[in-house]
Amino acid sequence: MASHDIEIAPVRGDSGFVAGMSAAMQSLENVVAEIALTNIPVLLVGESGTGKEMFAQRIHRLSANGDAALVKIACASLNPANFASELGLDNNVIGSNEMASRRPGTVFFDEISELDAGCQRGLLYALPDGDLRPRRGFLGARVISTTSRNLDEEMRAGRFRSELYYRITGACLRLPPLRDRKEDIPILVESFLTRYSAEFGRPRPTLSPRTLRRFLDYSWPGNIRQLGNVVKKIVALGDENLALPEAAAAPAEMRTQPVETRSYSLKAAARAASREAERGMILEALARTRWNRKRAAQELQISYKSLLYKLKQIGLPESQTE
Numbered sequence: 240m241a242s243h244d245i246e247i248a249p250v251r252g253d254s255g256f257v258a259g260m261s262a263a264m265q266s267l268e269n270v271v272a273e274i275a276l277t278n279i280p281v282l283l284v285g286e287s288g289t290g291k292e293m294f295a296q297r298i299h300r301l302s303a304n305g306d307a308a309l310v311k312i313a314c315a316s317l318n319p320a321n322f323a324s325e326l327g328l329d330n331n332v333i334g335s336n337e338m339a340s341r342r343p344g345t346v347f348f349d350e351i352s353e354l355d356a357g358c359q360r361g362l363l364y365a366l367p368d369g370d371l372r373p374r375r376g377f378l379g380a381r382v383i384s385t386t387s388r389n390l391d392e393e394m395r396a397g398r399f400r401s402e403l404y405y406r407i408t409g410a411c412l413r414l415p416p417l418r419d420r421k422e423d424i425p426i427l428v429e430s431f432l433t434r435y436s437a438e439f440g441r442p443r444p445t446l447s448p449r450t451l452r453r454f455l456d457y458s459w460p461g462n463i464r465q466l467g468n469v470v471k472k473i474v475a476l477g478d479e480n481l482a483l484p485e486a487a488a489a490p491a492e493m494r495t496q497p498v499e500t501r502s503y504s505l506k507a508a509a510r511a512a513s514r515e516a517e518r519g520m521i522l523e524a525l526a527r528t529r530w531n532r533k534r535a536a537q538e539l540q541i542s543y544k545s546l547l548y549k550l551k552q553i554g555l556p557e558s559q560t561e
Contacts, residue, residue, distance in 0.1 A: 257430040259423030263415045267294075270412060275301035279409030280366075280382040282351075284390075288464030289414040291385040295347050298383060304344025310380070311347045319357030326365065343380045351384040351407065352393055356400075363403045382407060417459040417466065424454050425530040427463060431470035439474055448523035450479045455522070521549060 258264045274281060275298045283291040292311075299309045317325065326346075348354075354362065366382065384407045393399035417424070428446065436443040446454075459465055472482035524535040536546040 257427055259420060260426060261415075261420040261423050263420055264423060267412060267414070270410075271298055272301065274298065274410050276303070277409075278302075278381050280384070280407050282390075282408045282411045283383065283385045283414060284411060285385075285387065285414030286416050286462055287387050288462030289416055290463050291387075291414060292347075292349065294412070294414065295345075295383045295385060299345040299347075299381070302344060302381060304381065307344030307380075309345045309347055310343040311349055314348055314350050314358070315353035317354060317358050319355070319361065322358045322361045345381045345383055348382065348384040348407075350386060352386040352388040352390060352399060359400045359403050363400060363406060366403075366406045368406065417462045421455055424466065425451065425525065427466060428454065428470055429530075431467050432474065435471045435474040441474055441477070444473060444477070444479070446473070446479055450483065451525075452518075452522050453483065517549070521546070 258268045271294065281295075281298060283294055285291050296309060299305055312325070348362075390399055390404055394401045394404060428451070432443055432446075435441075454466070461468075469482055473479045476482055520539065521535070524538045525532070528534040528538065532546055532550075533543055536543045539546065541549075
């Protein structure tokens with residue numbers, strides 16, 4: 240019987256994969272396309288919920304062994320007693336684990352920083368070093384690892400072996416948090432709306448510009464995972480107001496730090512109100528056009544260049560265009 244520590248993931252197509260249109264994610268996609276064609280080990284670093292497993296699957300599917308299985312190993316649940324048998328490295332138990340007889344295309348170590356010292360030592364011994372081939376078991380496959388911890392700090396603290404770090408880091412890719420690429424939120428929301436509407440067999444909702452504005456203002460500490468869960472609730476409940484996280488549902492002015500009370504002139508107040516009204520009109524136009532900036536500029540009856548300038552003014556990068 241297969242252990243709960245290991246999961247053989249089915250091979251899927253690229254449907255549902257959305258990297259984003261921000262400069263950071265487009266650059267990451269270009270790197271992924273290059274390294275997927277090699278067999279070098281990859282370390283994916285990022286906060287919880289940033290899509291590390293999604294990118295691990297992406298690299299696997301684009302690789303030469305993409306038709307083979309991807310074996311996911313939850314490192315937090317491994318211990319020295321079961322480590323060798325789980326990876327098919329123990330001569331005495333090979334054949335007792337149905338997965339030991341399968342040759343995956345990729346072995347995926349989820350949160351490798353969670354491995355204890357004994358497991359780190361065992362993995363270091365099992366992984367290939369230079370031209371040397373692994374002894375047996377799964378580790379003839381490509382190795383992809385993820386971590387949400389800072390492994391440099393873990394090594395300095397003596398909690399992670401430096402030899403193992405260099406063995407698993409043929410390439411190190413860092414995934415940015417969602418708060419640093421908010422221009423990707425609309426396209427991610429569209430993808431989640433389509434996905435969960437099909438999954439639940441419900442009509443695909445259209446979010447109000449007010450909700451989209453709250454999404455753009457919110458910091459999303461749970462990153463893409465949190466955004467996906469919120470959109471799932473919106474589709475399931477049929478009411479976007481019931482599904483919004485508490486912080487995102489609160490007006491923007493309620494979420495900012497208190498500032499020193501100041502007096503403003505009527506002219507300054509009018510300018511501030513005008514900017515807020517303009518921001519709302521731009522977001523509404525973008526929502527109606529599903530973030531097609533050229534169409535939004537036409538609706539707003541301004542030039543495309545003017546719209547890009549205004550997007551920069553309201554805090555949305557204009558570098559990625561339709």
